[in-house]
Amino acid sequence: MKLFNKYLGLLRLYLIDLLAGIAISKALSELTIQQYFSKETLHKIQQDKFQRLFNIAKSSTEFYRNTTTYSELPILTKEMVRSNFNNFISNIYNKRLYTKATGGSTGKSLVYYSTAKSRSYLWAGIMLSWMVAGYEKGDKIAILAGSALIDVKSGFKRRVFYKLFNVDTYSAYHLDEQNMRLYIEKLINTKVKIIYGYATVLDRLATFINTKYASSFPDLKGIVSTAEIFTESMRNNIEEAFNVSVFNQYGCNEAGVSAFECEYHKLHLINTRSYFEVDNEGSLISTDLSNEGFIMIKYLTGDQVEMSEEINCICGRHFPIINKVIGRINDMIIDTDQNIIHGSFFHFLFRNDNSIKQFQVQFDQKTINVFLNVDLTIHDKNYYNRYLDEVKRNLKFNHYNLFINSSFLSSNNAKHRHIINTTEPVL
Ligand SMILES: [Zn+2]
Secondary structure (H helix, E strand, O other), X not given: OHHHHHHHHHHHHHHHHHHHOOOHHHHHHHHHHHOOOOHHHHHHHHHHHHHHHHHHHHHHOOOOOXXXXXXXXXXEOHHHHHHOHHHHEOOOOOOOOEEEXXXXXXXXXXXXXXXXXXXXXXXXXXXXXXXHOOOOOOOOEEEEEOOOOOOOOOOHHHHHHHHHHOEEEEEOOOOOHXXXXXXXXXXXXXXXXXXXXXXXXXXXXXXXXXXXXXXXXXXXXXEEEEOOOOOHHHHHHHHHHXXXXXXXXXXXXXXXXXXXXXXXXOEEEOOOOEEEEEOOOOEEEEEEOOOOOEOOXXXXXXXXXXEOOOOOOOOOOOOOEEEEEEOOOOOEEEOOOOOEEEOHHXXXXXXXXXXXXXXXXXXXXXXXXXXXXXXXXXXXXXXXXXXXXXXXXXXXXXXXXXEEOOOOOOOOOOOXXXXXXXXXXXX
């Protein structure tokens, strides 16, 4: 039976590859072997891949046409990509380009193109983290997340993709007690083996289980947390609630960054998928080595990390280790009915509208104020009321206001905050 399940799992993966036009199985077997290569071999693979990509960039994109060395290149910001968008497309790449948008914890997301190869490595990297948590091909997975991982209005193809992957998706948007109860029952009844989700969502669900709704999950093998800051207190809370080990996974897809925690809870960065550096301030700057269609070199991820000096992990993997990821916790919005919506709801809402340059949502117990910084040469002010209508459908407040091109509230560290609870002091 176990062998049968294994083959069924493999078959599912091949069907996914066929359907989505990608090669997850190939990328996964490559990474599974590669993770135990020596530091020197990994470094060599990374250098060779970069050189190849750089040559393609110089000969086939407008943006990199006149460059000679990596060091002379400017650090690439989202703004630079937006304003030179077409110049990043390789004119010799003749396969399909997939439109993607960044999640991004600060401000407006970036629309960019990805390739089948890059998407394959993205999924393979995620699956490596599941495997540490106990995943075997074909196992039932639950994904608890928002827009970055689940497309709410997902199309038929994506639904089939998840079906074949044996993935059930749980939305992180409406995380009230009633839904949490339903989620917990479904996780138990469908015999979920691995849960993959946002740290804050897992943490909230865990607190509910630990304080109000004690449950046991006999089929669960492990949990992988992603997309946000993950603290040790969150890990303890989640492990107590679900009675399995929790592993962290971190990624910045447009930059090819993918890191996963090993059995010893060291966060290994897959350095054959990205060419990266960390500057003096700790900013992670990286290049996706598998995106040959839309080439972004030296991309500023917006995340700060601290790399470890440690070279030999007990697990035997030689991918470098990240000590700490310093990013931002995605805030939650609480309405008058005490319903909670995940902040990424707004990223999802605005992500395909290029006229919106930046946004901020401020709320207290009664009022929600949506601030948009927009390019008024594209649409007039009235156009943006549609977003307020969408907010009304999802959140209950006494007052809803829309502000176009008014100034944002800023925090002391000058970093843009997109969700602010104004009943709390701004930090
Ligand atoms: Zn390790």
